[in-house]
Amino acid sequence: MVDTAVGWHVEMEFEEDTHRTRAAALVRLPDGREVRAHGYASRHPVDSYQPRIGEEIAAARALNELAMKMLTKAHEEIDEASGRTSYPLAL
Numbered sequence: 001m002v003d004t005a006v007g008w009h010v011e012m013e014f015e016e017d018t019h020r021t022r023a024a025a026l027v028r029l030p031d032g033r034e035v036r037a038h039g040y041a042s043r044h045p046v047d048s049y050q051p052r053i054g055e056e057i058a059a060a061r062a063l064n065e066l067a068m069k070m071l072t073k074a075h076e077e078i079d080e081a082s083g084r085t086s087y088p089l090a091l
C-alpha cells in the first residue's frame with residue numbers, strides 16, 4: 001500500500017467594524033466542491049477594541065460550523081454508498 005499525501009486549504013476572510021467581526025471560512029475539496037461557513041463575534045461596549053481577539057473568536061466559530069458541515073456531508077455520502085443510516089458523533 002502506498003501512502004499519498006493529501007492537503008486541503010481553508011481560506012478565512014474577515015469583515016470588521018468597531019463592534020462586530022464576521023469570519024467566512026471556505027474549503028475547496030479535491031472534487032471541486034466547496035464548503036462554506038460563517039462565524040461572528042461581538043464586542044461588548046465596555047471592552048477595549050482588540051480586533052485580533054474578535055477575529056480569533058469569529059474564526060473559531062466559523063471553523064466549528066465548517067467542521068459540522070463536513071461531518072454531515074461525509075455521513076450523507078456514507079449513507080448513500082452503504083444504503084444505511086450512519087450516525088455522526090458530536091464534536
